[in-house]
Amino acid sequence: MPMKLTLESIEDLINTIIGEDVIPLIKILYNKDNISEFKLAEMLNVTVNQIRNMLYRLYEQNLVVYMRKKDKKKGWYIYYWSLNQKGIGNSILKTKLKQLDDFKIRIAREQDSQFFVCPNACMRFPIETAMEYEFRCQECGSLMKELDNKKTIENIKNMITTLENEIVILRTIPVKVKKERVPKEKTKKVVKKIVKEKVIKEKKVAKEKKAPKEKPKTVTKKVTKKVSKVKKKKI
Numbered sequence: 387m388p389m390k391l392t393l394e395s396i397e398d399l400i401n402t403i404i405g406e407d408v409i410p411l412i413k414i415l416y417n418k419d420n421i422s423e424f425k426l427a428e429m430l431n432v433t434v435n436q437i438r439n440m441l442y443r444l445y446e447q448n449l450v451v452y453m454r455k456k457d458k459k460k461g462w463y464i465y466y467w468s469l470n471q472k473g474i475g476n477s478i479l480k481t482k483l484k485q486l487d488d489f490k491i492r493i494a495r496e497q498d499s500q501f502f503v504c505p506n507a508c509m510r511f512p513i514e515t516a517m518e519y520e521f522r523c524q525e526c527g528s529l530m531k532e533l534d535n536k537k538t539i540e541n542i543k544n545m546i547t548t549l550e551n552e553i554v555i556l557r558t559i560p561v562k563v564k565k566e567r568v569p570k571e572k573t574k575k576v577v578k579k580i581v582k583e584k585v586i587k588e589k590k591v592a593k594e595k596k597a598p599k600e601k602p603k604t605v606t607k608k609v610t611k612k613v614s615k616v617k618k619k620k621i
């Protein structure tokens with residue numbers, strides 16, 4: 387059955403390949419899709435530029451996706467971000483496959499060689515080196531004993547089994563279908579906020595500018611029109 391990646395496994399990956407500072411952002415995006423940069427900055431109490439920096443670092447590694455929507459009033463795009471479950475799954479998978487390779491090399495080495503250790507735990511040698519030293523510890527001179535590495539081999543075997551199971555699960559992570567549009571409510575909220583700010587700004591500018599020749603009525607009309615448009619949208 388396909389399953390969602392755990393927050394813990396995502397955090398492990400982020401810590402390793404991106405950096406600890408991005409974890410709070412990951413926690414927010416883990417619980418909710420399509421959040422704008424502005425909203426994220428507000429939620430984390432950092433600047434929009436700081437948020438963008440984090441998002442681009444994640445984006446470079448294919449760990450987040452965005453959807454942009456043009457703000458009709460301002461003419462610029464607002465970006466809405468989500469975690470890229472598929473990309474994250476692939477990254478974790480890659481890391482696990484590498485670990486699996488390493489363990490396989492290690493277990494082969496353990497199985498193929500014989501090791502000798504000092505009873506005082508000073509050193510450990512492969513048999514060839516131990517023979518060179520006539521099985522004497524080079525630190526304390528004790529006679530070295532053959533190391534029983536059955537336990538070590540057993541441990542590595544267990545780790546390999548765990549990794550192989552995790553890899554099977556990771557391969558079932560479904561592709562995240564890209565949504566076509568932002569949910570209505572969110573867009574409205576953002577647009578409403580921006581329009582509201584613009585109206586306030588315009589009012590302020592109009593007040594300051596108040597040149598004698600200017601017709602204040604025009605400005606008022608424009609503002610009223612915008613406000614009514616917002617009201618209409620709200621309905």
Ligand SMILES: [Zn+2]
Nearest residue numbers: 504508523526
């Ligand atoms: Zn020793």
